[in-house]
Amino acid sequence: ATGLDAWKARLVRLWPECEAFTRQLDSFDQLSLARYGHHTLKVPAGRRWAIIGDAAHSTSPQLGQGANMALLDAAALNYALIGTDRVDTALEVYVRAR
Structure with a gap:
């Protein structure tokens, strides 16, 4: 304006x-005009499984954030797993973190 x-x-x-x-x-x-879109699965984990990276997030490719999202997911999952001895609890922590 x-x-x-x-x-x-x-x-x-x-x-x-x-x-x-x-x-x-x-x-x-x-x-x-460039549009940005980012979508994350509402539930990126379930009973003894977790989804990370491009499978869990769709991002605009021109921003190159797919690898970054995968690394953040992997780190969050790692911290969740080392923080508890129960996989189901760790997956709940991971979902809340991401």
Whole structure:
């Protein structure tokens, strides 16, 4: 609403390294809208099974977050498993954590 120059100035304040790119923009028409979507299974674990990574999360591929989500899931599952001697309890902890 405040125009391209105001948007570019705000962007550069937040991320100074992108100034070289913002200088190339003369119009909003030069930009493309990118949508982000992330969905997680409501129940990523059950009786003696857990789902991690891409199977548990759908993310927008341009963000490259699939591997990060898998690592976070694996870490959460690991901590849940070492925190109890019962698999079912650990899986409940994992679900709450993720």
